[in-house]
Amino acid sequence: MKALVYHGPGEKVWEDVPDATVQEPTDVVVRVDTTTICGTDLHILQGDVAAVTDGRILGHEAVGTVTEVGDAVRGFHVGDRVLVPAITKCGRCAYCQRGMPSHCQTVGGIGWIFGHLIDGTQAEFVRVPYADTSLYSVPDDVTNEQAIFLADSLPTGYEVGVLAGNVRPGDTVAVVGAGAVGLAAILTTGLWGASKVIAIDSNKFRLTKALEFGATDAVEVGPDVVADVIALTDGLGVEVAIEAVGYPQTLRTAASLVRPGGTIANIGVHGAPVELPMQDMWIQNIALTMGLVDTVSIPTLLKMVASGRIPAEKMGTHSFTFDQIDDAYDVFKNAAANEALKVVITP
């Protein structure tokens, strides 16, 4: 079979590799019908993720068809259309049993293993461990082009932004950064009844998209961004500030926007320490949350996509085939400039 293989910083090749096969009785093999690229894949290619070594197949998001089933698998059969989520869940460790498989102790201390600790989904086929507890069936009324964004982006925005941020009906929510994950948070805040959703970005295309995805206000980044956002509230700031970029400055901006008693939900992947003004923050009765997605919200999100309340397909702005995967990376690498959110890649 063919797959996109990492060969050290900056090097990746769509090349022949050994076929994916069932190795454990709890495995299945899935033919990849749709995949996509995540910001994390770009980090890997920059050599930022030490655990990813030469020879690893990239990618951790897929929708596909089951082609082989291990002896112990009972919930899935050959031919089933399935969503392969970013997180693999053993189902039995303490983290899985409390609904936090992002830190599954069995599969590696971290639930994100595809394209990281084991071979990934940017391939014709992928081996899926712990299939019964990890895979999700895709309902007939959800397309591949919708489901693919439920593998990682939408659950990340929803779980790490909206749920961790504790959005409640009537709340005003600010989202710092309207890239794919920030937009995912915007798309899903409505599930918890936010009354006002303020998107903040420096890119006009993204702000336009934000309004289309459910933001009620769009604020362009400038010297007065904090004052501009506060002016849209009752003067106290927002109940929930979601950070979806990953830089010290954007996290401090989010912290400046939140009112006493509110929550700063950090989604951004940080590469450096962040200095926080604790001398001002300690008294504010706020929480700063952060974390990796668990993907346990996928069943809820599938229902909302099926019922038409979440137009997940809007996340896909560009389409490619496997043999154009280098082009897909090129477009996604400069997503803002290319007016790209997420790419859709199919055989």
Next chain:
Amino acid sequence: MKALVYHGPGEKVWEDVPDATVQEPTDVVVRVDTTTICGTDLHILQGDVAAVTDGRILGHEAVGTVTEVGDAVRGFHVGDRVLVPAITKCGRCAYCQRGMPSHCQTVGGIGWIFGHLIDGTQAEFVRVPYADTSLYSVPDDVTNEQAIFLADSLPTGYEVGVLAGNVRPGDTVAVVGAGAVGLAAILTTGLWGASKVIAIDSNKFRLTKALEFGATDAVEVGPDVVADVIALTDGLGVEVAIEAVGYPQTLRTAASLVRPGGTIANIGVHGAPVELPMQDMWIQNIALTMGLVDTVSIPTLLKMVASGRIPAEKMGTHSFTFDQIDDAYDVFKNAAANEALKVVITP
């Protein structure tokens, strides 16, 4: 009447001042039968709290007796024994109605006004605004020497440490700093069924007290403090790390102790920014909480003191009278060296 008056950094005098009187129909006047000193009072004396100006009576904790009642007060009468908590609550603003009077918008945007925005409790008498919604009756089976620590220290350890930290039955909890507030957290973790409580301090007296107050383990600060604490867990760290000091290093220590999915509850009052290793923390599905006490847990704590489950009187290690209040400050200023936790001051 006499009161302890602030006269600029480093200056305080026990002197004659005009009598406290009812000014608003919702006020009462309370004769102070017992008061104490808080770490915040020391900050004020260092000139760190700009809102406190020359002439302000210090103190925000008292147990006393009602001596005068405004026309609109219905819940309290002359002669009632009452607890004057650190926080004043209007009862009608959005923060009060959600149970977060630490940010009461009516009394000053912050609920802590005694000895800060209005005259305080280190005095023979104190005017108490919004008495009906702010004061608490003291049950007969709770002594003044117990109740005084429910004005601020115990609710702070409990609300900002144990409750914000989301301690749950079976949890392992680390408390960084076993001063008065850290010990208050230790005293109250049992209310939520912690299975292991690890006290961390550099002072042997405090560690001894910690074990007496309910800690199961005491760890002396040293170069391997993080490893020492982790070794007392299952290797993953604690579910809840409570910071009760207020320095960058102690907050980073707390952050190093928490396992994925846990909470860092900051109680410490910080005077400087804190650099956090967000490059390591972002992936850990943790929350960092912080804030001022609301004192809304006082009814619960009064019940637990009355039933003997919380021996609040153990917080008081030294006693003084009003005319010894300078000595009381001297002892409390060097609390660790003097083997002092909290002082009890009476007429």
Next chain:
Amino acid sequence: MKALVYHGPGEKVWEDVPDATVQEPTDVVVRVDTTTICGTDLHILQGDVAAVTDGRILGHEAVGTVTEVGDAVRGFHVGDRVLVPAITKCGRCAYCQRGMPSHCQTVGGIGWIFGHLIDGTQAEFVRVPYADTSLYSVPDDVTNEQAIFLADSLPTGYEVGVLAGNVRPGDTVAVVGAGAVGLAAILTTGLWGASKVIAIDSNKFRLTKALEFGATDAVEVGPDVVADVIALTDGLGVEVAIEAVGYPQTLRTAASLVRPGGTIANIGVHGAPVELPMQDMWIQNIALTMGLVDTVSIPTLLKMVASGRIPAEKMGTHSFTFDQIDDAYDVFKNAAANEALKVVITP
């Protein structure tokens, strides 16, 4: 002034009464600009509510203008446009402080006192006790004809149905009874992201309204109603069954619709015991909730009405003036037959 006075079962007269005046420093007087009739008023007229005695002014819902203010009132001034909610809150008792003023111990052990324990709102003026903690300002972008339904109906459907029922994103919700309160629950389920809302009634007009108010499915009551609803789920039943009628049979129907792990939220006012099939229910990990509205959700609902997400004005189907108040009662008494939901009554 004029008011609608109860004179024993079946007897009510719009007649001259002494003017409403401030009696306590925490009172205000409100000129009633808009009021309405509640199902409870009909119960009172049938003589079902023993606490209501001859001479009592009826009604517990109003929007109006402050005309007189007690000495201790600080949050409201003459001329303010205010919402008088069904529940009066002292703000200081244990129930008020935990956000459950439906059982305010100060005003009568129950927070519903207007038109019950004190004179009510179907009058030209009404005295409002504990005004600071009870009244709500009405924002400019909310009309009287919207706000009036936030005095009782909408918060009842939302708090006792949607909130007590613990509706969560993706849930399927059944509402048994699509009268005013059932429709209020339907209007507000969207705030918590329900994916499917099934309205059940025997009246076609109400079912039509239910679909207009946000229900996704309408089921007419018939011999197979339970099977019909279950067929709209995945075969297991609904996550939340809201009962909005108040009869033994309708509560049992709600109980038959809920899946294991779900909630039956009873809103109905019952007049008789109900036999429940506990031999079938005990094993199902369900909760049956019930209660009187607290009206503490009014600030949230005002925001959602102001932002256009809740079209509260749709609850008002018929309008009357004070001197037509008998007609208003006649129409409301046969609401289903008259295709009436709620009536709007103005001077």
Next chain:
Amino acid sequence: MKALVYHGPGEKVWEDVPDATVQEPTDVVVRVDTTTICGTDLHILQGDVAAVTDGRILGHEAVGTVTEVGDAVRGFHVGDRVLVPAITKCGRCAYCQRGMPSHCQTVGGIGWIFGHLIDGTQAEFVRVPYADTSLYSVPDDVTNEQAIFLADSLPTGYEVGVLAGNVRPGDTVAVVGAGAVGLAAILTTGLWGASKVIAIDSNKFRLTKALEFGATDAVEVGPDVVADVIALTDGLGVEVAIEAVGYPQTLRTAASLVRPGGTIANIGVHGAPVELPMQDMWIQNIALTMGLVDTVSIPTLLKMVASGRIPAEKMGTHSFTFDQIDDAYDVFKNAAANEALKVVITP
């Protein structure tokens, strides 16, 4: 091997049966080192549980040693000392993933299958399906005689009583019925900081035990039982009333004890409908909860037993060997008269 086999109402025989073997790759076989009898076993013997048919091995609680392991099992090995809980969890269905395996859709729509839908634990060996997600390792510092009560009784009292009842620090809790499960609730209320725990029973032995297990008050059933309990509260009733008997009258008693805003947690297994005074209850803002144990609290309870906070061994009052199992049933059948709580049965 030998096992206790059901042969129709009133008939059970300790007899030879085919050996337990691994049938699915996710199975293990456990040698039963300790088992016990549950009230449900008595119901089965009375013919009350239609799903249990002639030839079924009884029992659903065991501590034992793994003797055979299926190909797909990764978390357990031959020789491991394990707790076999009453509930079997597939780990992948929607109920298992939300932490409610009491209704595991895979193993039978109900998680209780041992001694019910498949052969049980009152045998020399037992086949355990879905071993990885269902079994628990027993720590060295927990004995078999402690662990056996964590298979069902203690989690039932804790989950269905204390957790479902939403006990919170400071609460007053009444437990109606101080048999094994009521005592389990009493033993575990302390984990959530109850300030007062009132045991109610007609049997003096049980009331004595209740006080020994942590109750603060014991009330003997009599004509004034409700008034007697209310007198132990502040006059309003208890925050949480736990029903642990299963009769209409005991549930109504529990309902009479709860204050507005409280919870009635039904643990009792009911065999008949129950008439509830909804005409009085509807207004009280209460919840009535009920259900089968999930056993997901076992890890927490194991920690609390290991740390000495829960003396689980006190539940075992009588010991028997397998060949005395008929005597064990005879004693347990008349538990109150025999001053028995739970029996311990070993090879």
